[in-house]
Amino acid sequence: MLTCWAVVGCQPTLIAEFEDKPVVNCFLEAGNSPILNISKLIAFRDDVEYTDEDVSTLLITITDEIENRSHQMQSIGDGRYENPLLIAQAGHSYSLNFIYNNKTITATTTVPDEPQNVVFSATSIGIGMFSNSIEITWSNNEENYYIIEGFTTSSTLVRGSGTDIPKKFKLDCTQGNSATLESMQFNYLGNYEVSLISIMPEYVIISQGNADTSVSTSIVDVKGNIDGGYGIFTGINRVIQRINVYRSAEPF
Numbered sequence: 001m002l003t004c005w006a007v008v009g010c011q012p013t014l015i016a017e018f019e020d021k022p023v024v025n026c027f028l029e030a031g032n033s034p035i036l037n038i039s040k041l042i043a044f045r046d047d048v049e050y051t052d053e054d055v056s057t058l059l060i061t062i063t064d065e066i067e068n069r070s071h072q073m074q075s076i077g078d079g080r081y082e083n084p085l086l087i088a089q090a091g092h093s094y095s096l097n098f099i100y101n102n103k104t105i106t107a108t109t110t111v112p113d114e115p116q117n118v119v120f121s122a123t124s125i126g127i128g129m130f131s132n133s134i135e136i137t138w139s140n141n142e143e144n145y146y147i148i149e150g151f152t153t154s155s156t157l158v159r160g161s162g163t164d165i166p167k168k169f170k171l172d173c174t175q176g177n178s179a180t181l182e183s184m185q186f187n188y189l190g191n192y193e194v195s196l197i198s199i200m201p202e203y204v205i206i207s208q209g210n211a212d213t214s215v216s217t218s219i220v221d222v223k224g225n226i227d228g229g230y231g232i233f234t235g236i237n238r239v240i241q242r243i244n245v246y247r248s249a250e251p252f
């Protein structure tokens with residue numbers, strides 16, 4: 001099973017010859033307009049030279065290859081770009097193109113279809129003396145990649161106190177058709193949004209590299225699908241289920 005904890009962005013690198021290249025982070029989620037992030041690759045050494053390229057003034061286009069329609073992305077500051085007219089569609093392929101440091105940066109991806117025949121065995125989970133679990137199943141005859149993640153806005157902790165207890169969780173990548181949510185994955189009482197997400201191979205590749213710290217601490221060794229740069233440009237599609245987390249019995 002492949003572990004997926006993909007967060008792409010600026011990272012130090014220990015390469016012998018440094019070249020100023022962009023780091024791209026863009027997820028095209030079906031039905032939504034993406035936010036594209038561009039940052040600079042940061043060297044660990046102090047003796048490298050950066051170009052004066054401004055990550056917030058780039059001319060960036062994302063093209064829907066099915067509709068043959070290009071969308072120019074609009075800068076919203078700090079290397080972030082958007083275009084509300086671009087709505088990612090399942091089954092459509094998209095290409096990214098821009099110039100950085102006098103070089104063309106490109107990437108391609110496809111937005112996968114929505115997960116099919118998704119069944120949650122329950123929509124609530126008890127935590128306490130009589131904790132239970134939730135089984136999730138879906139169709140996956142083609143052995144595509146999936147992840148499961150959950151998120152809550154609740155502030156009522158299951159146990160203890162503190163402000164650094166995660167409100168999110170993410171299970172390992174899988175090419176299977178089932179997964180189990182255990183009570184230990186929920187840190188707060190109340191409503192969680194749990195998503196089964198269909199992902200593309202480039203997501204898995206860069207996630208593996210970020211997770212396997214025994215191999216390297218450099219993003220240079222984690223090649224995503226950005227030709228001429230680093231990072232990820234990928235499509236995703238999800239099914240969301242609301243899960244209620246309650247205290248099943250006292251004492252806990």
